[in-house]
Amino acid sequence: MRYVTRILAAICAFAAAIVAIGPIVWAVSTSVKRNNEIFAVPPKLIPSSATLDHYGRLIAEGVHWSFVNSAIYSIIAVSSAVALGTLAGYAFVRFEFRMKNALLHLFMAAMAIPSYALLLPTQILFVELGLFNTPAALPILYAAHVIPFAVWMTRAHFASVPIELEHAAAVDGYTRFEAVWRVVLPGAKPALIAAAAFGFLYAWNDYITSTTMIDSPELRTLPVALIFFQGFHGRDWGALMAGAVIATIPPVVLFLAFRRYLIGGFSEGSVKG
Amino acid sequence: MNAQTTRQRPAAGESDPAAAARRAGLALVVPALGVVVAVNVLPAFFGFYSSLRAIFFFGDDGFIGWRNYAELFADPATWAAIRRSMIFTFGSLGLAVPLATLAAMGIRKLGAWGRLLLTVLLVPWAMSPIVVALLWKWILLPSPGGLLASILAHFGIEPINLLSHPDFAMPTVIAVGVWRTFAFAAIILTAGLGQIPADLYRAASVDGLTAIERFRRITFPLLSPSLLIVLSVLTISYFNEVQIIIGLTAGGPIHSTTTLGYQLFEVGFVELNQGKGNAIAIVMFLINLFLIVGYVRLLGGGRK
Amino acid sequence: MVQTAQSVVFEGVAKRFGAVTAVERVDLDVKPGQFVTLLGPSGCGKSTTLNMIAGLEWPTEGRILIGGRDVTHLPPSERDIAMVFQSYALYPHLSVFENIAFPLRARRRRTAEPELRERVRQAASALGLTPLLDRLPREISGGQRQRVALGRAMVRIPTVYLLDEPLSNLDQQLRVQMRSELKDIHQRLGATMIYVTHDQGEAMTLSDTIVVMSGGRVEQLGSPRDLYDRPANVFVARFLGEPGMNLFEGKVSGGVLRGDGVAMPTVLGEGRAAIAGVRPEDLIAADPARAPIKGVIRTVEFLGSRTLLRVDVGGAVIAAFVPLGVPFAAREAIGLAPSAADKVRWFAADTGMAL
Known part of the structure; x- marks a missing residue:
């Protein structure tokens, strides 16, 4: 049986x-x-x-530049989001300051409310600020959408690091910054990787933010470029699938490389609530 | 000596470590906070402000009060879109949650192979929704070349274009969306199952419970906190799903997949009726807020 | 190793958190090379006191001097102290070698690699850690971790060693063994050591001086012998000893302290409310009819070398050690007397202070 x-x-x-x-x-x-x-x-x-003709056709149409755009936007957004999120996550665990709880709730609310519902006012705001259709638009937005998650992940990790570790390093002759850098951050690697990998998947795979904030073909991201390509060559399935493949390779390779951290991060998050 | 006495005075702001820590804490949070407030909080207020004005193609024709909302709610298309949002959201949940539960139980049963299975099932989750839409459009192409049609034809079933059929478009969009996302729920449920002590199942077999009874009396009640988390995360994500719809059907055919989210895209970003679009955005924002507060209550209540 | 032991001086040090006082105006003078224990129940302020010496917390009042230098508001890294934590606080991502070497790699005392290796090797061999140098902290036992923590403290030749309940996470057998080793290390290094514990046994065996604390105040300061024989108040009397001193409360009338089940001869003045204290080993069985203490035996505990009686006297339960061979049984009436008049300590009933 x-x-x-x-x-x-x-x-x-x-x-x-x-x-x-x-x-x-x-x-x-x-x-x-x-x-x-x-x-x-x-x-x-x-x-x-x-x-490899289909791939060649994508390059002939300049789609590979969108690949480069996507990579640049995602990498800038994720590295700054993880850096800023780590600072905040650490502060929420190790420092007392005014409105700490209110600010923490603000981050959590920002994580829960999907950015999509706010994209239209953001678009108008970005037009007013002169950020619309600039190379800065997407890194800023992606970073903003990833930061709350990075705060959440790193805060949960730092909370599990005993304060004595930092005290020991201080007694051993290190400044607070050195103590965090040499003792706390090495142990935070899983949380940082999980936050960065998740952020990259989000930024790389986004279509809606990109299509609403960028007009110029030379600033487009890969998913937007693929939709445009489909608009012009709707029945060229060979090239479209080639595009799908190159758009899929980076996130899937990243996911496979860091699956342990991603799955672990979400499992722990859900069990701890 | 003099220097020492001044250093001793703890009230002098600079040498007071608690005050310094307060400043340092805030200083560390402020950069992240600034970006999040600028992109998540400011637009909410600005969107509300815009929703009270007649804005078309970035041209502001002034304050019109609640007229955008009045028009929005007077329009039967809005209510139809809200209804379709509900169908999409709960249809997706109804498909994804049982699948994820089954997958989670299988993953735990299979041990090391189960972890491999989870990884495999998660590959679609790593993909872009727009790429997923393209991919499935190609697979669902009625022929020639369409994979599904060819397989069906092999069994003598007449191929139909699922994506351009008003009755089948919505279920198809739901199925593709769930294909991409259900494994994410399986992660959380697998972790939840791992929290259930194995002794309970040993005790249950000693007590002579059948497999179905074991599920009903042990697995389900003990898994319910994880299920609640899954439900809340997925409800919000499905309610706001728009990319898969843009990619697969663009709201059609005959608006049969035009959810509220898609309508926002159509009105605000395609027609550029930004006053009305903002009214939709605010309605979506409020529904999201309502959902989140509801689930936080449920989750918080369940814990006590 | 080079002798660098320094003195530690507290001048009216206090620590307050808002309205809560954690440490109340402590004066302390630890001589170079002394082993001083801060002893008290949890929440008595002993850990806060230690943290202030380390610089992990700053006092709200007073000055702290290490080796004559005012360090009150210096960060921990500039105090040249070593600290062993209750949780050991080993760096989980570093090998045993790197954990011990960690203080030597700090910028302020950057050590040349050959010297660093030599010093880590010395510390490791002194603690029997040589075979474990390549392991990670999670790969070694609790007792070994404790040694690594000690090694990390020893490697740098600090001015003062601070030890925060370093033995409390070890099992009983290991704790006794490490206790003797610690004493040995102290004697070998001649270092100043300040030790925090709630275990009076550890304090008695290890210390030159014990500082008994409670509620943020210093209750008494002195050698173990002093504290045991001449407790300054009822708190110290009860806290030291296993079990602590028995206390009998009463009022003096006719040259006798009379209380519930107690009639103890005294030289105290008439009508005075007082407490008589007798250590369990200073009580002997006496004729129940005429004994100054009368009670009923509650339990009889066989301890191997002697027997411990728990006796109900009035509303209280007191303890007495009796020699083996005398048959006692629970629920029997018993009379007890101090073995000598000078074995009785006297305290004021209102203040609890020794008279």
């Missing part, structure tokens, strides 16, 4: 894995097929000969 349930579970798991991964494999396959095979009936999973 137990043996049967195990087999059943394994079969279900395998089916679930196929459903999760299959479409991605299909996209990769489409992206390297020649056009005549793309529309073949019945469809073939493994192309008889592979080609």
